[in-house]
Amino acid sequence: MALVTRSQVIKRPVNDVFATVVDGGNFATWNPTVRSSRMLSDGDIGDGTRFEWKLNGFGTVIQELREFQRDQQVRIVPLTRILGGGHRFKFTDRGDHTRIDHELEMIPKGFFKLTTPIIIVVGRKNLRDTAHALQHHLENS
Numbered sequence: 001m002a003l004v005t006r007s008q009v010i011k012r013p014v015n016d017v018f019a020t021v022v023d024g025g026n027f028a029t030w031n032p033t034v035r036s037s038r039m040l041s042d043g044d045i046g047d048g049t050r051f052e053w054k055l056n057g058f059g060t061v062i063q064e065l066r067e068f069q070r071d072q073q074v075r076i077v078p079l080t081r082i083l084g085g086g087h088r089f090k091f092t093d094r095g096d097h098t099r100i101d102h103e104l105e106m107i108p109k110g111f112f113k114l115t116t117p118i119i120i121v122v123g124r125k126n127l128r129d130t131a132h133a134l135q136h137h138l139e140n141s
Contacts, residue, residue, distance in 0.1 A: 001085070001105065001106070001107045002105070002106045002107075002116060002119060002120045002123060003103060003104070003105050003106075004102075004103075004104040004106075004120070004123050004124050004127050005101070005102060005103050005104070006101075006102040006104075006127055006128065006131055007099065007100065007101050007102070008099070008100050008102075008131050008134075008135060009094070009097050009098070009099050009100075010097065010098050010100065010134065010135050010138050010139060011096065011097055011138075011139050012096070012097070012098060012138045012139065013093075013095070013096060013098065014071045014091050014092075014093040014094075014098040015071055016098075016138065017091060017098040017100065017134075017138060018070065018071045018072075018074070018091055018098075020134065020137070020138060021074060021089050021100075021134070022045050022049075022065060022068070022074055023045065024037060024039065024049070024051035024053070024063055024065070024076065025037055025038050025039030025051055027051070027053060028053075028054075030133055030134065030136075030137035031129075031130055031133050031134070032056075032129050032130075032133055033055060033056050033057075033126045033129055033130055034053045034054065034055060034056075035054040035055070035056060036053070036054045037051060037052070037053045037054075038051065038052050039051050040052055040062070045065065046065065046068050047065060047066060047067075047068040048064065048065065048066075049064070049065045049068075050062055050063065050064050050065075050079075051063045051064075055126075056126070057122050057126075058078075058080075058083070061078045061079070061080050062078070062079040062080070063076050063077065063078055063079070064076070064077050064079055065077075066086070067088065071091055071093065072090070072091055073088065073089065073090050073091065074088075074089050075087065075088040075089070076089075081109060081110070082108065082109055082110070082112045083106060083107065083108055083109065083112065083119070084106075084107035084109060085104070085105035085106045085107040086104075086105055087102065087103070087104050087105075087127075087130075088102070088103040088104075088105070089101075089102060090103075100131075100134075102127060102131060104123050104126075104127045106119050106120065106123050
């Protein structure tokens with residue numbers, strides 16, 4: 001298992017930041033690690049909502065929202081046979097700013113355990129790129 005963490009502060013209210021993070025169907029519009037994205041579930045976004053992402057370095061992966069607590073926390077979990085874990089976002093409301101604590105947990109399965117060092121490198125880069133892109137998107141839109 002690998003765990004990569006990162007913290008950041010975004011100059012936007014928590015409800016704006018949270019809404020952007022949980023709208024996985026629009027990730028490809030701002031996140032450079034996602035080539036395309038679409039919502040698969042019907043209805044409101046919440047616990048169990050699923051999205052399909054085409055990810056750089058991983059191909060097409062179904063993602064599911066878990067631990068959904070509006071404006072506080074959400075975990076985006078990949079539903080794949082080769083990799084478990086997920087990306088947990090913890091939000092702290094600071095008025096007109098939001099602190100995000102990221103926890104990217106990557107658990108290679110089966111044969112892919114041998115690729116753990118590569119997965120860590122790719123995961124660290126993807127987390128950095130995602131955090132920078134999220135901040136740029138929210139602060140410049």
